[in-house]
Amino acid sequence: MHFPFTPNHVQLIAACYPPNANLLTSGPDYRPNSQELSRLTYYASNRPGKINKLTSELERRVRVDCKKAQAGNLRARATLLITLAILKALATECRRDISLLSSSLLGSISVTLSSLTEDLEVVARAASVFSAWTTYTDGHLIGADRYVTEEHSSCLQVFSRMGRIDGSSIDHEVRNRTRLLGLSAVLGVVASDVLYYSSTQFLPQITTLIPALIIPLLNVDISTLEHEFSGVKDQPTSPYLSGFRDRPAVERRAASIHLHVDGDKGPSSGDVANTALRALSLLLEHSNANQAGIIIRAVFDCLDDIGGWQKTEHCQWLAVKIADWTQYQYRYAIPSRLVEALVEGQDAPQCSPRHVALAAMIKTVFTSPTPLVNLSTSDIISSLITLTLRRILIDTEDPLLPTLVECISSLGTHVYYADQIQDLAGELVSRLSLIETSGLGNGKTPSDNARAQAVRCLLAALQGLIHAADIHEPIREDNVEETRLRKTATVVSAPTAPSDHHAKPSRRTKVPPEVWHETLTLLCDAQYGVRVDYAAALVSYIKNEIPTFGEYVDVDGVRRTRPLAEGPTRQASTMTGILYGDSTTRLLNALHADIYLLATSSVLGINANPPCSGSSSVPETNGHTPTDPAEGSAQTADDSVNLDSPPASRDNSRRSTAVPPRTRKTSVMLRLMQNAPRRLSASANASASLSDYGNILAILTAVHENLPVRAILTGVPMLLALDGACQPDAATDPIVVQRIRVLKELLARVWLVVGRVWSCPEVTDAAEKALSSQRSTTNLPELPERQPGVLSDPAEPVPFDNGLGADVQMPTWDSEALLMAIVSNSNVQNATGLDRQVLLRRLAAQWTPESAYKESLEIQTSYDGFNDSISPLRKVAPALMHIDNVSLQSLARSSRGVGVTDLREALEGRRSMSNPNLSNRAPSLSTLEHTSILAHGDSPQHHPHPLKPVRSRPQSRNKLGNPNDVRDVLNKLGIGKQNGASMLKSSFPILQKSEQKYANL
Structure with missing residues (x-):
């Protein structure tokens, strides 16, 4: 019944309701009269000025009906449902003027949700109205209109709380229905401009939304997540949700949210997880780099609040999917934020589940097949190295260290420019050199264990970084050498890499010998754990990474010439580099000098105090020698190494750190090599253990098998010099005799490798005869295998058996005969391009470790041509x-x-x-007044091709x-x-x- 003087808009609204007698029987749809509703929407769409009056009246009715329905009035509840349906119809038909409806519409939804939260049917109708508003609004009122912003935030909080509701007192089916209602409304916000329009309001909205999207994913197992993810991938979100932001408002369609029908099978946890996955993927697809960083930060806060870091596998799976869903050009923000979050807790006294989960997430993201363009690998590796060193200072056995090593190694799977691995390896090598020379202390007393652990961690990371970059390199079957090397490189696969690797090869440049050269001194480190780890890394580098220009062996391991592949020009170019000293040759010169030092010296380590000539000392057999207090206490002023050094200790170490680490290392190594004994005796016994000699055998074997030409020119003089140092006298004690016997057996095994590589039967027969002449051979410990990128436990050395007497039989051979067989071998002459006399002069030249080390230093000559x-x-x-x-x-x-x-x-x-x-x-x-490029020493033997001064023009x-x-x-x-x-x-x-x-x- 219409009363006189009733406004027209009120009459139009009242006509949409059924009679009071039919309100209760209008269910379960509770819809307004369709004809009257069409008249109302036509009136509103043609008279935008009346929209405010219409929505104000509807909001008033909603508030009244909510109070009555909250008290149990069924008629008021039915009227409320019809009123919400009218609001949705107005929002749909008046989409062009949606801003005029926003205030009253959001106020009505907020009142309904706060009053009847437990009534899922009413909540579903309110969520449907909310979804219609988020579909058609452009979001410009969020942040500009205070009332609209507050009401929208209130509605969002209620829906988010419903999406993550949990409790044992709630029925499983009711809980899943509630979660689906909340997530459906959240999905509408994620796909709407209301979330992205205001940059200042993005953070508070994301903070509210993220818990509703993360918690349902943590409540199911990984297999369920994978199953639902495959469904989301195969059947993406509706095109009206995924792409409606690009459509005009007239073409958009709002999703209708309905309550699950009673009696049917209720929704499962997988259905809830499916909706959460769709919402999360849609959110990341529409976000830029800054927004992706805010999202990942909100995820961290959510995991902190609910204790989700305990579920490491879920965190890893989630990190990979977040990176995969983020837009291609913004994916770099995900691992960057992960590293930042991990670095924030670097000074924690104990490793927490958060640290473990974050490190595992970083490793998983880097080893996933998802490309991460624009990733600042140099900044990330610097942060990870600094974090590793800080954790070592806190606890050398910190459980986070193995995962951090894997994180650094996994950076090798993302190569986006040719020199990337070379740059990253250079960063690791520079830190290694700095720690080796300056140590790693807490500002008071340097810790040898902390220093050794730091070096071992960086070595494992360096080896893993190089190996990870080569996992997907293609194998060329037409290249015998490359195939053989590839097979040896892939014997141990990366344990941290998942089954789905990158399919694209890296096509990177190799790490040059100049970079690796700085690490060679670690072979003579005072700690055996460092020496053995470095030996394993060095063998891997020689086999798989070092440049092999002009170096190759056939399938049977014999080095033969290839007339078609290696012509005179190429052979001359190769030999010029070898003779004049290219980077690989310089590396081998330094390596052989370090091997001689390790095999004979009684003092090892950069910070060691070498004894004066003629002084006697009894070294320890395990390689742990006392260090010089003056040099051992030197700390670096760089924050990346001496992280917590107080000002007082830094002032005290200023004199030591004034010298550059590389200069100081070179000076110390030259001093150690000058004091290396030329013959082993009781007063000049070596400190290497039995395991060290096994490691030396593995290194020399790899050198001669992979770099035969350079190894024969740089290694044979060292073998002859080492053989000369193994000449026992009558007064030698049994311990020295046993060491000499092991060294002689080591040399025989190396000669056996040399003879096999160059197909020289004279050398092979002499070595086999020397080994077979012994009553019992020493079982030299093999070099332990180290999986690339995995931090293994420190190895213990195998000491010498002191029970043997002085009457130990020595393997003997004629060194001169071996040398003559090498220089007379046709394979050697053809490969080097040198005749017998030149080879004899070069290989028979007097060799000392200090001269070889000086040849390894890159010196600029005055000859303009070079x-x-x-x-x-x-x-x-x-x-x-x-x-x-x-x-x-x-x-x-x-x-x-x-x-x-x-x-x-x-x-x-x-x-x-x-x-x-x-x-x-x-x-x-x-050549007048120019230094010869072959002049590497003071003795005449160092000049196999002396250049005579020739006056090309008169000098008056x-x-x-x-x-x-x-x-x-x-x-x-x-x-x-x-x-x-x-x-x-x-x-x-x-x-x-x-x-x-x-x-x-």
């Missing part, structure tokens, strides 16, 4: 161009100023001589220079007559003008 600082065009131009060429002179232009030296050279006639590019005739290169100091050259230099200095057309100006133009001014006065 000076890398000069451009290649400048090197070849004088020899190729025999005519006057003005353009050639442009190659010699320099930015330096003209000085007295130029004037002196012009007066002495050496102006053209000093720069051959400026001469008018073809210059000739002379008294001959005056060309007047034109002198005049040109004077003009450039501003002393002579100035040429206005000259492009060169005076060095002192201001002073010259002043002098001219005073002269005119």
Whole structure:
């Protein structure tokens, strides 16, 4: 019944309700009269100014009915359901003017949710209205309108709380229904502009939403998650939800949320997890890098609140899916935030489940097949290394260390530019060198165990990093050498890599010997655990990583020449690099010097105090030698190593750290090698254990098998020198005799490898005869296998058996005969390109560890033809161009100023001589006053090809220079007559003008 003076909008609303007698029987749909509802929506859509009155009246009815329904009034409940249906119809039909409905609509939903939270049917109707609003709004009122923002936040909190509801008192079916209702409303927000429009309101909304999306995923097992994820992947979200933000409001369709029908099989936990996965994937697909960082931070806060870090497997699975769902160009934000969160707790006294889970998540994300472009690997590896060192300072047996090593190693699976692995390896090597020379202490007393553990962790990470980058390299069956090396490299697969690896090969550059060269001194470390780990890493590097230009062996392990593959030009180029000292040759020179030091020296370690010549000391057999207190207490001022050093200790170590670590290391190693004994005796016994000699055998075997040409030229002189040090005398005690016997057996086994590689039966027969002549051979311990990227327990050395007497039989052979067999071997001569006499002079030259170490240092020679600082065009131009060429002179232009030296050279006639590019005739290169590039020592044996000084032109100091050259230099200095057309100006133009001014006065 219509009362007079009733407003029209009120009459239109009242006509939509059934009669009071039919309210209770209008269920279960509880829908308004369709004809009257169409009239109401037509009125509202054509008169936007009346929308505010209509929604205000509907909100008033909702508030009244909520109070009555909360008290148990069924008629009020039915009226409330119909009113909510009218609000949804208005929001759908008046979508262009949705901002006019937002205030009253959100107020009505908020009141309904706060009053009748337990009534799922009413909540489902309210969620459907809320979903319609989120579909059509553009979100510009969020943050701008305070009331709308507060009401939206209130509704979002209720739906989020419903999505994660939990409790043993609630029926399982009712709980899953409640979760589905809440997640359905949350899904509408995730797919709406209301979440992304305001950057300031994104964080509070995400903080509210994330628990509803994470908790349902943690309540099911991994197998259920994988099953539901496959469903989400195969059947993505409705196109109206996934892409409606790109559609105009007229073409959008709001999802209808219904309550589960009673009597049917209730929703399972998998259905709830499916909805949460769809919402989370949609959220990340629409987020940028900053928003993805906020989301991952909200996930961390949620896991902190609910104690979800205990479920490490769920966290790992979740981290991989979050990275996979994030947009391709923004995925780098996920591992970056994971590393930041892990670094935040680096100073915690104990390792917590949060640390373990975060480290496992980082490792899983890096080893997953998801590409992570724009990832700052250098920053991440620096943070992980610093974190590793801090955890070692807190506890050397921290359970987080193995996972951190795996995290650093897993960075090798993401190679996005050619030199990336080389740069990362360089970062690790620089930290290794710094820790080796300066130690790792807490500012008071340096800890040898902490230093050794730090070195072992970084070594394992370095080996794992290189190995991870080669897991997916293709195998070329046509290359025998590459196939053989690949087989040896993949014997031990990465234990941390999942089954679905990257399918794309890395195509990276190898780690150069210059980078690895800095780590060779670890072979002579004072701690055996460091020595054995480094030996394993070194063997792996030699077999799989080191450049092998011109080095190869056949399938049977024999080094033969390949006339078609290796022509004279290539062989000459290879031998030039080997003879003149390329990076690989320098590495082998230093390696053989370190091996000799390890096998014979009684003092090991960079911080050790080498004894003076002639002093006697009894070393320990396990390699742990006392260190110099003055040098052992030196701490670095770098925060990356000495992390907690107080100012007092840093001031005390300032004198030690004033010397660069590389210079200090070189000085110490030279001093150790100068004091290395030339013959083992009771007063100069070695400190290496039996295991060290087994490690040396493994290293030398890998060198001769993989680098045969360089190994024969750099290694044979060392073998002869080591054989000379193993000559016992009558007064030698049994311990030294046993050590000499082990060394002789080691040399025999190495000679056996050399003979087999070069197919030299004389050497092989002599070595086998020497080994078979012994009554019992020593079982040298094999080098323990180290899985790349895995931090294993420190190994213990096998000591010598002191029960043997002095009458131990020694394996003997004729060293001179072995040398003559090597230099006479046709394979050796063909591979090196040297004849028998030249080979004999080179291999029979006197070898000392300090001379080999000096040859390993990269020294710039004064010979212009081999000076890398000069451009290649400048090197070849004088020899190729025999005519006057003005353009050639442009190659010699320099930015330096003209000085007295130029004037002196012009007066002495050496102006053209000093720069051959400026001469008018073809210059000739002379070796006069140039150091030979083969001069590596002071003895004549180091010069197998001495270069005789040849005077290419007369050197007369008294001959005056060309007047034109002198005049040109004077003009450039501003002393002579100035040429206005000259492009060169005076060095002192201001002073010259002043002098001219005073002269005119």
